[in-house]
Amino acid sequence: MTTMQDVATRAGVSAKTVSRVFNDDPHVTEDTRQRVQSTMRELKYVPNMLARTFREGKSAVIGIAVPDVADPFFAAITKEIELAAREHDMAIVVTSLGDNPSLEQNIIETTVRRQIGGLIIAPIAADQSYLARWQDSFPIVFIDRTPIKLNADYFVEDDFGGAFEATQHLIAHGHRRIAIVGDSTDVPTTRLRLEGYRAALDDAGLRNDEELVVLGSRNADGAAQACKTLLALPDAPTAIFSSNARFSIGVFPALQALNRTDIALISYGDFPMADVLQPSVSVIDQDPRRVGRVAAERILARLATPAKRFRRKNVLPVRLIERQSCQSVPALSAPVDVP
Amino acid sequence: MTTMQDVATRAGVSAKTVSRVFNDDPHVTEDTRQRVQSTMRELKYVPNMLARTFREGKSAVIGIAVPDVADPFFAAITKEIELAAREHDMAIVVTSLGDNPSLEQNIIETTVRRQIGGLIIAPIAADQSYLARWQDSFPIVFIDRTPIKLNADYFVEDDFGGAFEATQHLIAHGHRRIAIVGDSTDVPTTRLRLEGYRAALDDAGLRNDEELVVLGSRNADGAAQACKTLLALPDAPTAIFSSNARFSIGVFPALQALNRTDIALISYGDFPMADVLQPSVSVIDQDPRRVGRVAAERILARLATPAKRFRRKNVLPVRLIERQSCQSVPALSAPVDVP
């Protein structure tokens, strides 16, 4: 690897002068500039970013930590962050947190040691207080889920509102027995969606039936199982609200396998091919690209103007995309409240 | 940020001794070790990776450059590489190359300046000779597509074989007019798949009809358009071989929109929900996770044993996953060869 010193020696100047030429310092004669530049080309000089950023103290890299890079939602976010970062000559290092909350801290700290210039995180654990000590080293932005036991910028979708709207949509289509399938209420996101669901039922004067609330699934398969259980109930639901896209990918095939496409389905979170399935699936669209963009922009803004104050809490609106999966008219199944 | 020197001063030792403690050097008395360790805890010392890797000369980071991180195929690869890298305390920096081949070199070179420890690339341009000068700085592994004008490790899927098998599968189901939809033959991958397709037709004594070869689409929409054009032909195909998953995502809805699910479809490359669509789509599965794993392993192996020789060319087998989309029996459409 050619260093500045190599170029300097060859061109008969000091390393500092090479540095000057490289950084377009005006205090260099045209003559020297030419000579140095041609030597740089000759020796194929390439700056050592590592040395530079080491000296600066922090690297031009944004760390991204999400539950799963391969999940379409997070993949879209990641891509968008990268595009935004690139415009500012920053790169991204990506990390998957997996689904074991107890590993989060370790994984994050390994990432953080690399002197990243900023961190965007969609956490999975129930406590991010460990990040406090890093907060004045670089900006941290939470996405998708709010930070817990930590004060930091965050951009989350309107979980309550989206769930409310989704449930209301089902109700508007005549459904009275509406189930919700989701993961753990340890996840704040899920908790809010559950609340939105309940609020919508309350609003419509419908009874909150605990037997229709099936939380705790860990993945698509678990959700599929939950779905089967629900449909086997004596007084089965006519509609299902899947509280996240990951699960919808399990629920839909399950309905199909049971030949119950008459069951209405709405998914919190769009997913690939949702629009071409039979029936196409209505969803609450979270606009992951927007999430990625605003998160990246916040990081960049915090880096550019550290003193400036920003709004910490940011709730992004979600949007109901109506497709076919809620159009089925529920079979006559008047809620029988007799035990 | 606490440095080793800070810890050293506080503990009344030299920085070097702190370094020794940190790196488990046996030449430290138990007494000193204890003292230094407790001081490290007290001051919350965290090593500066940047300084370390700067000194070492190359960072513990693997660069990944793929056409699109948000594409499920590449997202799966990325995830797998990350998992493998993490086991060796390496991180990944990810970059999307987009679809403009002329930008590839620039994007890659920006990545490469960051003193990465290895590079995994799925190229989009028709010339990677610019990477030659980096080859002895760090290992480079190509995935999905072979390097052009460069000698380097590569792991590609069996494009010819997969396309051959896919086409043969359609033929076995009675199809005689089989179309192929793909992107540009500038992409070696596509060229090979086209060859596989042709070979299968030849093998079966079927005529290669140029009007059924529709290449040059740029994205899913383009593929959908190509599909419409094909079906509008006087002597339309009864089956379509979509030469990549990205396009299948356009072709399937197109068939659906035209109400032509009788047209058989097979996709080179699995895609999300392909198994629950109506009809579910038969695919050639490329096993992206395997690609990611072997590529990462090769990088790590090259780093561990630089002198060792490895097989450069590596073709990974692909697998036909039979679903429903090829089961339709073609309507009687005896190839009319009268002009």
Add this chain to the structure above:
DNA sequence: GCAACTCATGTCATCGATGACATGGATTTT
């Protein structure tokens, strides 16, 4: 003609961690 100034360029120190080598006290060998 000399001070004051400008400007190109050089020298040195620095960022943090760590190899190479030095030092000096304790222990073992002959």
Add this chain to the structure above:
DNA sequence: AAAATCCATGTCATCGATGACATGAGTTGC
């Protein structure tokens, strides 16, 4: 007991780029 060895710890230099400051040649002003 002198010599050889061992071992804990320290000092210094280094990786590459670049700020802070120095130098010295050339220019301007009075």
